[in-house]
Amino acid sequence: MERLEKRSEKLTARIAEQDKFLNDIQSSAFTLANYYFVFQGVILTIVCNGAQNLKPSNRWFLLTLSLLAVLVNSFALIQIGIKYIDAKALKEIFFSKLYAVDNKIRELGLTLEEGIPCDEKDKDKNKNITLEEGIPSDEKDKKSKQLKIDINNIKHEHYLYLAIYIIIFLGFAAVVLVGCWTFLGNQNE
Numbered sequence: 001m002e003r004l005e006k007r008s009e010k011l012t013a014r015i016a017e018q019d020k021f022l023n024d025i026q027s028s029a030f031t032l033a034n035y036y037f038v039f040q041g042v043i044l045t046i047v048c049n050g051a052q053n054l055k056p057s058n059r060w061f062l063l064t065l066s067l068l069a070v071l072v073n074s075f076a077l078i079q080i081g082i083k084y085i086d087a088k089a090l091k092e093i094f095f096s097k098l099y100a101v102d103n104k105i106r107e108l109g110l111t112l113e114e115g116i117p118c119d120e121k122d123k124d125k126n127k128n129i130t131l132e133e134g135i136p137s138d139e140k141d142k143k144s145k146q147l148k149i150d151i152n153n154i155k156h157e158h159y160l161y162l163a164i165y166i167i168i169f170l171g172f173a174a175v176v177l178v179g180c181w182t183f184l185g186n187q188n189e
Contacts, residue, residue: 004105011098018091025087029080033169036073040066040176047183062180070173074166081162088158089151096147 043066 001105001108004101004108008098008101008105011094011101015091015094015098018087018094022084022087022091025080025084029077029084032073032076032080036069037172039069040173044176044179047180059181063177066173066176066180070170070177074169074173077169078162078166081165085155085158085162089155092151092154093147096150 043062047062
């Protein structure tokens with residue numbers, strides 16, 4: 001019983017660590033995206049205000065600068081998104097293990113509270129109990145497969161969200177790139 005409680009505490013600590021890691025990843029993604037939007041906003045402001053020193057031939061420079069910013073930021077955001085999804089899946093695994101440990105603790109607690117007689121051998125057996133004891137191997141395999149399916153479903157859902165976010169991000173980038181090309185091209189013609 002004590003081993004299970006220690007295991008529960010360790011899993012709770014790991015979940016807290018994962019929460020902190022997820023928050024850090026999320027903060028870095030938002031910071032990166034904000035810097036990107038500010039950078040592109042500055043470029044669009046320069047283009048739209050029609051600075052006197054800019055000529056239509058300068059649109060290649062601004063277009064290249066914007067395109068490089070798009071590429072670097074989109075690859076960085078994809079990497080951050082993949083890390084986030086993996087960390088989220090790991091957190092779900094920890095939650096599922098914690099749930100199993102807590103269920104086992106409750107089972108043992110009920111057994112002891114109900115006053116079910118147990119001799120010295122049973123007491124020794126309960127000291128070294130693990131999550132797998134008393135569970136048929138077929139049931140373990142089913143639970144393991146179900147957990148993998150659940151985690152894969154969660155990952156697929158989050159990859160879909162990441163893809164939608166990247167599409168929106170690239171849509172904004174396309175607007176900026178077209179703006180750089182069009183506004184400077186029409187400025188002095």
